[in-house]
Amino acid sequence: MTVSNRDDPAVVQAAAALAKRFEEQLPELTGSIQQLLISEIPELRGQAQLLQLLHDHIAGSVETFSTVVRNDIAIQNVTSPTAALEYARRLAQRGVSVAALMRSYRLGHRALLAGVADEIRTAGLEPGLALGIEERITAISFDYIDQVVEQAVAAYQDERDRWLEHQNSLRTSSLHQLLSDEDVGADADVLEAAIRYPLKHVHLALVMWYDKSDSESGIALMESFIRRAAESLGAQQSWLFLPLDQTTGWAWIALPPGVAPDAVSRLQVFVDSATAAPAVAIGNPLPGVDGFRRSHRQAQDAYTVATTPGSGARRVISAGDPGVALAALLGKNVAAAAEWVAEVLGPLSEATDSDNRLRETLRVFLRSGSSYTAAADELHLHYNSVKYRVQRAVERRGRPVEKDRSDVEVALILCHWFGSAVLS
Structure with missing residues (x-):
């Protein structure tokens, strides 16, 4: 059988089945597209909250596109997912260029089409049917991107206009000048007047x-x-x-x-x-x-x-x-910090409630100058309970702390502040 018409019922059905697999692979697909965008577009690298919204935007967009293909929905009836529009607004608020937003859609579109091609090759379909599926999904994807990008850019521009009106440009620029490392010198009085705040x-x-x-x-x-x-x-x-x-x-x-x-x-x-x-x-x-x-x-x-x-x-x-400044300094590379914590603490670095209690007791004990009494007062525990937990923590680690006490203290600080991010 040779099929080349992208509207042929067999093609429509097969394309819907392929789109269904995208939904089943949504977490992996979302993660790979997010990593691509972050690596290719530096402006999109940001704080955890913004990265989470980017993740939700990608997941919602892929899922919506899959729904369009599976149900043969008319493109003019499609609206961008809420997370996608909110992400565009946040970029506008942060001053990220609209060019970066549009490029993210192009790169995401390319990655999605590459995934389509991989799925078709893996399925080993008859050439005519495979071509029809690829043509159908490609055509729908371009129409979909054209529709949702227009909506995203409109949301971005509306928010950017509103945001610029909301901010006092002179006050904001003066504040950023003040936060720079430049010596403001005689300008301090001028900046103080501009930001309306006593310096x-x-x-x-x-x-x-x-x-x-x-x-x-x-x-x-x-x-x-x-x-x-x-x-x-x-x-x-x-x-x-x-x-x-x-x-x-x-x-x-x-x-x-x-x-x-x-x-x-x-x-x-x-x-x-x-x-x-x-x-x-x-x-x-x-x-x-x-x-x-x-x-x-x-x-x-x-x-x-x-x-x-x-x-x-x-x-x-x-x-x-205690420990926040050190954690901020060492936590700039959390992955490397996690590896080091595992090396220093051994099994004590595991993410269990029991190990957490032992780590916290040992941390307070060492910070208290190895005083069981002081640690007991701070932790509201009995002296013997502190002593038992400290001994268990050392046993759990597998070696005493005297030779590398400073390393152990730093590792425990990282565990206290970063939690599961640095635990095994």
Whole structure:
């Protein structure tokens, strides 16, 4: 039998069956396309939240395309998946070019067609039927891409226009100039006037984020939160907020005299009690322009630790928390850190509840100067329980800690902050 007409019933049926296999292979296909886009388009490399949205966008787009092929849906009735449109909006908010967005669709389209060709070759179909399937799916895919790209670009442009209107361009550009490593010198007073924030104070920097945003309310919620947080520290009018997108923002609080020593602990208490509070990463209170920058970098480092996949959900994290600065420094390559942790801790690095208890007890014990009493007080355990767990942890590791104690302490810090991301 020789079939070349892409609308022949046999071709339609076979193409639908092939599209069904794409749905069955959705996790693998999504992962490979995401990796391709990230490696080919540097602008798409970003924080974990944006990468997750890219993953959801790809998965939704592939699944929608498969549905179109399987059910012979008219292209004019197709709409982009919600995640795809939201991803376009987030790129607009972050200032990623529309060219990068369009290129991602072209590369994804190419990868999908390559997958179609592989499936057809693997199936060993009669040449005429194989050609008909390839022609049908290729034609539908081009029509589909043409339809959804137009919708994505429209969403991007609408959001970009709205976002530019939302931001005060002078204030934003002045803030970015201030955050650069350049010596602002005599421009400090000009920048202070432009951003409408006092730079000669002691500054407490924050990164705020929501894991999910059900509407455009994220920005309003973050702005409301930072206003109330500043008021709780006695800085009613001395705060600055810069939204990055609907779920993430930067903020600074200019602390009144005498507040700095306990500002972080007071803010942590406020986060725990505040309604609709975002998750918060906090820098250390530091003075002047250099302190404004340094506290911000510390908050970003703490944010990186808190949002590393596998690290566990935390509502508040501070750069001053024991081990956070070290974890941020060593966690820039989590895969390599995980390998090193496994080498140092051996079986103690396994991701079990029992090993987690042993690791945490050993971490506190070593940090307490190998004092069973101090560790027991901190962990709210009996002295003998701490002693037993420490012994079990050493046995589980398979060798004593005296010779490489510093390595063990660092490995335990990484386990504490990064969780399953560095566990076996």
